[in-house]
Amino acid sequence: MSRYARPVDFKHGKVDLTHGSGGRAMAQLIDELFVRHFDNPILDSMNDGACFALPAGAGRMVMATDGHVVSPLFFPGGDIGCLSVHGTVNDVAMAGGRPLYLSAGFILEEGFPLADLKRIVVSMADAAREAGVPIVTGDTKVVEQGKVDGVFITTTGVGVVPDGIELGPDRIRPGDCILLSGCIGDHGVAILSKRENLSFETEIQSDTAALHTLTAAMLDAVPSIRALRDPTRGGLSAVLNEFAGQSGCGIAIREKDIPIRGEVAAACELLGLDPLHVANEGKLVAVCPPEDAERLLAVMRAHPLAAGAAIIGTAIVDPQHFVQMETVFGGRRMVDWLTGEQLPRIC
């Protein structure tokens, strides 16, 4: 027998201010949506915080947080729900961590359809279950119409980094190899294809995925990996420029070795975008000593999320810490940070 007179109307109902008021309506939404779908013993205990023991011999802890404000909320290959799980799981994984638990903070817009909210929560729950990283605590706020765009989700993840794993761009040395786990630009192009004033036909799906099993396999086989990072906003060029700036090395990559789908290349061509600046949500860049590169590449290619992995370049001596690229054309150019927002060319 339910504690509530009638169930939440997830078919036609809308978020209203009572859903964030701390009263009965909020309690019911939490019960019938979040607790029901996220479904794990820590959350079920319904405390204000999540209490958990660390695995024995856990090493150091890692914590990462990520706010999600993607528009549109639903896009080919995913939605804000699974994205908010993958994004934070990946941030923990890039630190060399095994993600253990997630928290989720929701900021909802008054009037947002409960059906869409349910779809998002179910997607988060599925993503968390698939990743084996339960959402153990959370928060819900509702703001007046127009104060946010539908729903914003902030997730925080905690994990443990095994002893012996030390990752950081400061460990990169000249001669180290740069590896990329697969095709670039899928996520950004999938999102762009659904922007209101920019509709174009494409089959491209977001690559959104949790990469922690991949990083675990990589670190297991090649503990000498120097650094890992996922090229999200700002794309591959941002990660490489971060690596260059933080390592004190330069980086030289080869355009012909960078995997990219024909459709993504074509869409970027049409919109005047540089694929090196386009966001990814299921790719990573790894740096390792040259003698381990082929072994690392083989391990990556054996994992379903990095079947298209490639060695794309090396760290070099460069007092300017520039990233440069040998173009498919045979010349060289710099790979710079994205400037401003990505602007389509006009002429």
Next chain:
Amino acid sequence: MKYIDEFRDGELARGIAATIAAEVQPARRYRLMEFCGGHTHAISRYGLLDLLPPAVRMIHGPGCPVCVLPIGRIDSAIELAREHGVILCTYADTLRVPASGGLSLTRAKAQGADIRMVYSCDDALRIAQENPAREVVFFAIGFETTTPPTAAIIRQAAALDVPNFSVFCNHVLTPAAMVHIMESEGDPDAVALDGFVGPAHVSTVIGSQPYEAFAAHYHRPVVISGFEPLDVMQSILMLVRQINAGRAEVENQFTRAVSREGNRKAQALVAEIFELREAFDWRGLGEVPRSALQIRPAFARFDAERRYGIGYRQVADPKACECAAILRGHKHPADCKVFGTVCTPDHPIGACMVSSEGACAAYYTYGRFNVVVKEAGVA
């Protein structure tokens, strides 16, 4: 990607590069101006300069529509949005162009002006139809390439009788600017340019014919070139051969898109809606006679300049900025004192640093390691 990869083939490029290197003559100079920002962008993005022998020098011309837009015109656009309260629709590239008083369209927008980025002028007309209670102005910029769409939208607005839509016209003309570059030294023979890589997309509209008188009069070869890197390489080879032979002709490398006559339909449409301006102020070049278009009196109600009584006020470029000399080919971006220090793509001082097709921005984004490497003496 079919029909694009073919024009980015490194193998073919090295073949053409070898031919260029073999054919350049030690006693000759090959100072070639690529007029269009699209060429500048391709040269930088594909590292073409690495493939050229030292005798061939590329000089970046004024063919970036954002770069040549003078401060006074941006000020007027901001005035339209702020003082007249219109919805100002603009292509994204103009958003960051520095205006007077530390403003830009982006900053004016952040301060509350209703400035909206559109991908085509159709979107601007649609916004006008969706907001009948508001005045909507399309900030039209660009060379001959973007002019026909603007003409089409004005004609459509007239046919649909959209009362709240107008166009702030800033369309400029390529051949007039090329002539101005040759005339600006006083003695055309003294201009340090030996040939022109001619416009690609512009020429699809106007054809190759308009450059014929130019090439003959100034005795400079012009090769109409596509925007792909292989197009540019081939065009450079064609220019080298003309210079070697003492020829000064208009040749068309971009035959897959450009004819001698151009697009007659587009030309007729442009002629129906627009007429020549007596003069137009170009950033970097100053006032250039008969180098821009204005809306014909028959369509005056769609002319934002008339509708809002906008007068042009000339504003001097920042003193430290060498955009003027760079746009004329007198100076290289790296010659400018503020290049890469005070003036960067994130904080542009001059217009050449704003658009990705601007000479300074292209050089900063893709090529500056060459400058630094040279200065630092690192191999």
